[in-house]
Amino acid sequence: MANEVSTSIQILNCAKTYPDGTKGLQPTTLTVEPGEVLALLGPSGCGKTTLLRIIAGLETPDEGSRILFDTSDVSRLPIEKRQVGMMFQHYALFPQMSVYSNIAYGLRIRKEPEDRLRKQVGELIDLVRLNGLEKRRPSELSGGQRQRVALARAVAAHPRVLLLDEPLTALDAKLKESLRDELAQMLRQLRITAVHVTHDQKEAMAIADRMAIMHAGRVLQVGDGETLYRTPSDPFVASFLGRVNQLSRTSEHAHQNVLRLGSAVLSCSPVCQGATQLLVRPEDIEVCMAREEGAAVGQISRRVFMGDRVQLTVDLPEATSLLIDVGRDHAARSGDMVGIRVAPHHWMPQATAA
Incomplete structure (x- = not known):
């Protein structure tokens, strides 16, 4: 047929x-x-x-x-x-x-x-x-x-x-x-x-x-x-298409192609060079121990069990909050202080809307 x-x-x-x-x-x-x-x-x-x-x-x-x-x-x-x-x-x-x-x-x-x-x-x-x-x-x-x-x-x-x-x-x-x-x-x-x-x-x-x-x-x-x-x-x-976190950075940091979160400075993908607005997916953010070197530190304000995953809201300095997906058996709980890391290649530049 x-x-x-x-x-x-x-x-x-x-x-x-x-x-x-x-x-x-x-x-x-x-x-x-x-x-x-x-x-x-x-x-x-x-x-x-x-x-x-x-x-x-x-x-x-x-x-x-x-x-x-x-x-x-x-x-x-x-x-x-x-x-x-x-x-x-x-x-x-x-x-x-x-x-x-x-x-x-x-x-x-x-x-x-x-x-x-x-x-x-x-x-x-x-x-x-x-x-x-x-x-x-x-x-x-x-x-x-x-x-x-x-x-x-x-x-x-x-x-x-x-x-x-x-x-x-x-x-x-x-x-x-x-x-x-x-x-x-x-x-x-x-x-x-x-x-x-x-x-x-x-x-x-x-x-x-x-x-x-x-x-x-x-x-x-x-x-x-x-x-x-x-x-x-x-x-x-x-x-x-899915959920995404949007973050801003200064022109100077855009030129250096880094992002400052609290006391941490995170490197970004070369495709982000010059972009002052960045995007990152919740599943591309890693949660680690708060004391790990190079990690941004934040506090979990909300934990939601979604069945196949756990969705965390992590509050960072300067009123920044990130939505993060972790495995369904992750031990993190509301109120915990955690470290945040993002591999450089996971950052995306936010294009200017036409």
Whole structure:
């Protein structure tokens, strides 16, 4: 059932201004490679759904905006002529139809020959592991099974592009965690070009090949999850992808590329040279004995057990507090004085927001 030839998507200078003058999407240029799963990731109102709807043909962009599927300009085509498949957060399954009929719906509309229809639907039922459930209606399925039906229906008619709008939002946290890996695996098997809208960073990291981080109608940075997490180019990207501590240093210390915490002077990575604002992840800070040489000294003001880790808040001189992650069996307790160390390569410069 995998697509033999995948489609690229080129988004060229796409923008959306609403009648009241509100900018739903700032001019955006983005490429989705053939067979790639790209996540549009950001908080509510950042423009990710607007961009998805423009790709689908459900939203009319500003003059001068262009959408290309391979070399075909689909900018002015209605949704029914763009050959897109869509999967929504509430699945939008036909409640009166069986699993089989829901998946076959698009093929029947296209008047697909019955023998080909049976073959394609059978392949999809195998792919999404719904064997034996073909005659059930959506109300008789679990949330995960309904999600699989929705995916199979969305790709049954061999769309050039698959668009997923918050497909896991309707699921509870435990089911969402197990199904995001399944969805990722199925998208790889299908080898279909997909754009996936979500506000959940873990979901995006698990499913997408690359992510486009959006904020206030703009794409701030594009890359794979590890690159964006380790080398964010924008302070919003750093804070949105996980937690981060932000610290300031003087121009003199920026020139020397060190950071003073209390009586300790910590060396920083060469990439931080000249930056007066620094970032460090909670998991990249080491807690040691307060008397260890070269360590900054602080007091634990809060200790929270998180199951897989312990989260500490450590207060340092000059009203600086750091959020620090340590192992779940760490002995530190609120009120303890501890030492703080950070390896130079863990410091990140905070870029100036555009």
